């Protein structure tokens with residue numbers, strides 16, 4: 052992925068009090084959610100933030116395969132994050148990269164606290180996140196899609212998990228980074244169980260002043276609350292449609 056503007060130009064725009072794509076500092080990219088996109092799996096969801104688009108499919112709880120990795124105390128949450136070969140400007144190799152393997156682990160760790168894995172000993176829940184189009188924030192979109200797909204699969208959860216990336220650039224804090232911001236700002240992806248205010252993911256990919264962290268978290272939490280409302284609305288609408296289908300609209 053290449054920068055569309057120079058670093059100097061980016062800095063000039065930021066210092067003039069604007070964002071490169073014209074959004075307000077705390078404004079999210081447009082979000083679209085679709086729940087139930089395949090009938091071949093228990094749960095599925097499509098989550099779009101701007102041009103980033105992720106499909107997540109959930110299977111299970113099911114028998115653990117291979118059986119020798121089964122945990123007698125709890126279910127195994129098996130997360131695979133992958134980028135489609137056509138998701139990036141330059142063709143992505145189909146071989147899972149180190150980044151994809153690391154992100155699979157990070158997404159799993161962000162989701163696990165919301166699940167009652169101890170209720171399903173020796174079982175497996177599979178979560179497959181496929182990035183169809185990448186334009187920054189694919190891990191956050193994957194977490195948002197995955198928690199919806201888990202809910203759609205009927206897997207009991209303490210709460211949804213909701214995620215957004217907050218950026219720190221030239222003293223400014225921006226919400227839901229676009230690709231240029233992702234390249235030039237310190238990126239702080241956050242995931243949370245919003246009802247409990249419990250953080251399940253917090254990363255920082257560049258140095259940033261530690262005294263700005265409370266502000267970053269506060270701004271991130273407000274953005275997460277907005278996404279959480281959209282996730283809940285999408286689930287409610289999906290259940291309302293299902294009910295209409297069952298009752299024939301009565």
Ligand code: CDP
Nearest residue numbers: 052139140185186187188189190191230233
């Ligand atoms: O996607 P996310 O921001 O969670 O992770 P990242 O590693 O910070 O990647 C930032 C962006 O770089 C991605 O969203 C993609 O748009 C782009 N990227 C790419 O084009 N090709 C890759 N192999 C990896 C990332």
